[in-house]
Amino acid sequence: MKYYKIERKTTLNDQVISGLNGIHVKDRELFFSKGKSGPDKFYDNDYEFDYLIPSAFGDGFGIDDEKPTLADWQTWWGSHTPGVESMSIPISKRFKECLEKFNLSSCRFYKAKVLHKKKLHPYFVWQMLMGTYEKFIDFEKSTFNNYNFRRDKTKTPFEVKQFKSIKELEEYADQYWGYLWNYEKLVVKPSFKEFDYHFMMFFNHVISERLKNEMEKQQLTGVEFKEQPIPLYFSDES
Helix, strand or coil, rough: CEEEEEEEEHHHHHHHCCCEECCCCCCCCHCCCCCEECCCCCCCCCCCCEEECCCCCCCCCCCCCCCCCCCCCCEECCCCCCCHHCCEEEEEEEHHHHHCCCCCEEEEEEEEEEEEEEEEEEEEEEEECCCHHHECCCCCCCEEEECCCCCCCCCCCCCCCCCCCHHHHHHHHHHHHCCCCCEEEEECCCCHHHEEEEECCCEEEEEEHHHHHHHHHHCCCCCEEEEEECCEEEECCC
């Protein structure tokens, strides 16, 4: 099985894809406060993001209901956005329906609406947990280096190390690599294959080839697919 990463496209039909602004979400502080969710915890309730609006650039740049272009995969631009704190993405109903045909690692969907061209469109906020992939790493066969997230060499001497856990890796990186680390060789356990979607540190949104093929078949907009920066190996094959 081959795996790809999803990246957000910035244009659709030569038009810039807008972000979504939460300024009109009812009780938006419930959604956008850091205490309600996080990279390793879901929202504390089944909230509904009612309603979001397209925004040209975000707060302070003005909002035009007619011109911004919507896509199946959106991003957050302005007042107030969950951002990295909750690892959440606004997606269309048909994007959600496509995902639900497959086996996904830990994630949830929250109802949302988007007001565009004077009509409310059904959307969802897709939240994924950041740390769940760690249990799939085969640390006996994986190695790590002190590249940064762009895989650029750092000013310190280049090192390749092996660790027994994420905790041990992070402790070493904090002390010797200045918080920077990346994968030299990533080997995952066979159970990784059970899922068609993972969110992984530095790999970001990882999808199986079969999910990629279905997304392309459905012509979902706002995304493109790229090869992973380093190969992903399986411990029963490496």
